[in-house]
Amino acid sequence: MTAPAKAGALVRLLLDRFPDLAAGLWTDEDTVEVTIEGERNVALLQVLRDDPELNFFFLADAAAVDYGPTERFEVVYHLYSDRHPAWLRVRARVNRADPHIPTLTDLWEGAMFHEREMFDMMGIVFDGNRDLRRIYMSPDYRSFPQRKDFLLPDDAADSSAAGVRPLERPETWDLTRLSDELAPGVVAHAEAEAEAKP
Amino acid sequence: MTSEVKIPDPLDLDLDEEARLRRVAGLPAAKTPAGEYAGFESVGLPERPPQTEREREVYTLEEGEMLVNMGPQHPSTHGVMRLVVKVRGEVVTDVDPVLGYLHRGIEKLCEEATYTTVLTYVDPMDYLSTMHNEHAPAIAFEKLFGVTAPPRAEYIRALVVELNRVFSHSLMMGFLALDMGGITPILYGFINRDEIVDMLSAISGQRMLFNFFRVGGVNWDTNDEFLSRLGTWRDHVLKNVEMSERVLTDNEVFRSRTIGMGTLSGRDAIALGVSGPNLRASGVPFDVRKAHPYSIYPELEFEVITQSGGDSNARYLQRIAEINQSIHLIDQIVDKMPHGAVQAQVPGIIRPKPGRAYAAIESPRGLYSVYAISDGGPNPYRFRMRDPSFISLQAIPKLMPGRLIADTMAVMASFDPVMGGVDK
Amino acid sequence: MNIDLLIGVLRFLLATTLILLLTVPTAFVVIQMELKIIAGAQLRYGPNRIGPWGMFQSTIHGFKVLAKEDHIPDQADRATFTLAPWMVYMAAAMSMLVIPFAPGAIAVDFNIGIVYFFAVLGLSVVGLLVAGWASYNKYSLLGGLRSAAQMVSYEIPLTLSVVGVVVLAGTLNFRELIEWQRVHGWMLIWQPVALVIFYVASLAEINRTPFDMVEADSELVAGPFTEYSGMRFGFFFFAEYVALFIMSGILISLFFGGWLAPWPFPDQLDGFIGTIYGVLWFFIKTYIFIAVAVLLRATLVRVRVDQLMGMAWKVLLPLAMVNLLVTAAAVLVFKL
Known part of the structure; x- marks a missing residue:
């Protein structure tokens, strides 16, 4: 892929807008990755979506990763922009003992099923989501199957x-x-x- | 241990007339005051408190409304899907999709599998686009492991993937008609599908779950049977497509059933995460093959096709246009296909360095992506699949209120969901 | 005892028995046609294992239905649930009584045959409504309500279109109507608009695609028949195909000269040979129209329920009324 040169433009733009993201910034051949704390997700993604130069209008994926019982959860968002030839990956850290993170459903309605799935599989609670119930497992199910200690x-x-x-x-x-x-x-x-x- | 269960008799004279009529009509026994929570009993489920605001909203009946279960055993839910439909007479007032009847936990299974066997686990996900299911993990694992497939392998991949797209879209045309009571187009769709499936089984050895992709290439090179079937198919495919299209496209009844039905604006479609042909039918030119070119797509000439309508008819026309586009791509691929190996040198057990990789492809149902994390072991630490039809289903509750029961299935079919993929 | 009365009763019993017996093979033939013609339209072989060219497939289906478990849901209304298939089936079978197969081959030569026919055929809606009501099933209920709305709506343009024919021919008797057509030419020439209205409305009346809202398998599973199994379902199934046969038969009797042969052939023969000759032409014409209905099913998708009702009330009914007005005026002016 011919991305790195153009991904460089995205990196510069990101650092220009959010200088504090430099710490968790990382790129590979066609992805730019930033790491944030969970509470920041709505504020950051809103700017990423609405800023005409960034224009990450499409939420391609939202997934949860369990880094083990002693570590943390991560909610990973993948975003698409027609301005930049790279995927933007936003890794939002979530405290594993008390897994709460603000919901994205106010930005993208389509985040609903993603968040319901993450709640079902990992037990991450999305504050503000008005339909956070199990989606695959039955309503009386009590475990969270994709956790590593399951x-x-x-x-x-x-x-x-x-x-x-x-x-x-x-x-x-x-x-x-x-x-x-x-x-x-x-x-x-x-x-x-x-x-x-x- | 038997317990006495009194079976209510509809002619039970103890009941007052109102209660008896309500029972026969399938409504809850006691009249629910308007705007009060009706509960799950009215759709045949054990009673429990609602878990969320939205759930309370769906299961709360206004006067004159009733809940109807569509599925999981219903002639037209594309597998085992359940829609709880709230209706007032024939008019739908709310829809709540209930998923999970086909949930197999493939993501979790893949965390226990080696990188090679993951490619077999993903096959039965979206069972109408099996080749695409393997494509994204193959790309992701190649990124993780730092290996590239030889050019011929990439060409064969693109070829089989486009063939798969053609038959998937052919079937969509049939299912759409079937859900409106047209019984013939589905058979024409299956004619198209069978020829391609025979072809793909000649190259991969299996008819449905092809298991053809490998990390670093494909399993087999093309063979004579595949090529001869491909040639025969190419001779008459356009005629076949036209035949199945002619039954529907200009059919007055079909047009009146699809035009203006389930109209989704581009803005809403993006907000809902709808992707692929359904998004392009709403006028948004987002095609992963162009947006983030993978495989050999940068070398092929094609334009992103869009429709302006955003309704069921536009989604149907989009599929036909994409079938023709795929055939055009197949021509180019066959013309340009280089010689050479079809597999890179890869060890039997792949142990990539710790890392993360994201790979997205354009499946017949939209953006299908894989996010894989390696911890250096022989199996992925986390393997995440984003299935397009799972996300697209969210559009159904948005579109249905105010429409008729008959349109529920017709609009759902126009989104072409496959439950194997939705439920993972 | 009055000997005439006895003969009349015996004749009636014989005729009804024969007609009832006739319905079963009729249904088998029509179902077989449907299997084969749709298979042809879909580029399949269709049934080809049982009997020569698979001829007995539908017969086997009929016997299979007999052997199946007959299940009544716990909460169904048993009395009406059991009665409903009979009501539908008897409505179809009884309306066959007045069908003019050939000169001398009409079970009951009523002087108000046309009125009787529409009266009895309309009874089947009661059966469907009862079936939907008694099943204790939401799909059935919706299907039953749809059938009531649909069939009652379409009966109006259906009957109104026939009134034009009746005004023109001046009779309500099928035999006399066909005699009239022998003299004046087939009704098709005189009442083309009525033919179109009648054909569309008759498809809706017997729940054929594209108007099969009552069953609507992709929406309502099987409409009022959802909870039925075994022979009870078989009765509904048979009644549907018998109704298709009857409607085609009535269509050709009203508009295509019934048993009369088309132009190059002598239109009617005398005596027993004449009966055979008439029956032959009657069946040829009827099966042509059944084949058309089957092809429509293979080709079209189902209309939606509001489009269906809109068509009945906004298109067919005004058209039928205008047609009736013009016909009546013409009869008055030209003293036809």
Whole structure:
């Protein structure tokens, strides 16, 4: 791609408008990336959208990334502008212990499904979003599947379906097996195997 | 353990006349005072409090309104999608799409897969544009790993991707007619599709989930069967397209059903995140192939086609124009295709350096993009897909109020959503 | 006991039994035509496994329906739910009584056959409305209401268009009407506007594409039939195709000379041969119009419900009235 020269123009423009973005600024062949704190997202993206020289009018993507239980969440926005031949990536950091970030639905209505998906999968709360409910999982679901500390057995034992669904061999399917105490059926199974071995 | 459930009898004389009529009409048993929350029971769901303001709004009935479930088992919801439609008589007053019936957690699955196997997981997403599904991750992983596909591989990619676009758009024409009760165009669409699918199965070995792209190239070079099928198809494709188009384009009934229906202005379309043919039908010349050229598109000659109407008819005409454009592109690709290898040298297990890559392509339904993060391991740390039909669906609740039930499906079909992609 | 009365009763029973029996093969033939013609329009083979050229596919479908589970929803109104298919089917079958197949082959040669026909055919809307009401299903209810609105609206232009024909021929009897056409030429020449109105309105009356709002599979699943299964659904299904046959038969009787043969052939023969000859021409013409209706289904998309009603009240009804006015004036002025 022939981007770098023109991406340079975008970088200069960005630094001109927001000198404090220099710290988190990074480019690759066709992307310019800036990193901000979560609370700033609406203010920054509004300027990016409305400034005629920047003109990032199209919200191409909004995704959440979990950097692990001890780290942080990031909400990553990708923006398109017909003025600049590079994607603009805005990484907004979110506190993982208390994941709140302002909503973008006032700027782009289309951010609604993105934010509902992020809420559903990561549990990030978008303040001001008036329809923040689960979009893929059922409304009574309690976990956030795309978090890095999500474990399926934990989740299943925690869900409303735990212990209700008749499984073929409940003794081997015991979903509480991660607890210290083995379920009786599993113990019996293990003993029978130990006896058969010698 | 059986519990006594009293099945209500519509002729139950204990009930007063009002309650009995309401029951037969499928309305909630007790008359809801106007403007009060009706609850989920009226669409056959367990009762629970509404979670959001918007949910309360949808499930609150004014006098004379009722909620109708369209889907997930409905003849025309393009897969398993549920629209909760609030109607007053035949007039739609609100629509709430309920998704997730086909959710497979592909993003999460891909975090457990190696970079090569990710390309197989994304296939069943948008099952009408399988080649496109593989294209974006392939580009993203190549960026991450720092490898480029050989030129011939890029040409073959562009070729199969454009072929895929042709059949996807052909089917859209059929589905649009099918949702209005026209039963023939869908068959013509499938004729177009079958020829292309046979062709693609000759080159990739599979009919639907092609699994053809690799990191650093494609799986196979072209072969004789593919090329001969391509030649035969190219001879009569224009005639085929014209045949399926002629059933609809000038059909007076079809025009009266589509013109002015679901009109979406360019500004609204951008705000809603609608992309691809649907956005261009609203007059916004945004095509990723031009806006952020990838693969070999900078070397090909084509213009971004737009329509001015922004209604169902414009979206339909846009598809036809893009079919012809794709055929034109296929001609150029076949003319210019170089010789050479189709795969770069890539290790079996790919371990890119830690980094981030974003790749967007123009799929038949719009901007399809992948955001991949590598932590240096053999599988992506985070793999994010933006599916265009998922985002485009947001336009439906915007467009439907004030229209008739009959238009709900017709307008939805004009956006051409594929539930495999919507639900990931 | 009066012997004439007995003969009359016996004749009536025989005629109705024959007509009822006739409806089933008629439906089979029409369904088979639909399968094959639509297949042709869609560049498919269509059914080609059961019988020569797949001829018995629709018959097998009919028997399949008999073997299927007949399910009544828990909360449905059982009495009316069970009754509705019969009402629709009997409306179709009973209106077949006055169809003039050939000289001597009319089940009941009514002197007010035309009035009887429209009266009885109009009953099917009651059946559809009841089906939609009794099913305890929102789709059914909407479909039933649509059917009431649609069929009641279209009955008006349908009947008004026929009034012109009646005024011209001066009879309400189908046999006499065809005799009139034998003398004066087919009604097609005299009443072309009425023909167009009648054809459009009759498609709407029997819920054929592009006016199949009642079923509207992509909107209302199957309209009033959504909750029906087994033979109860079969009755609705048969009634629909029998109605198509009847409408085509009435159309040709009113406008295309019924059993009369077209120009190069002798238009009518005497005796038993004459009956066979008449039946032959009647079926040829009727099936041509059924084929046209089937081709329309293969070609057109469905109109929307408001467009449908608008057409009935804003286009067809005024047109039919003007047509009637002009016809009546012409009859008065030229003493036809």
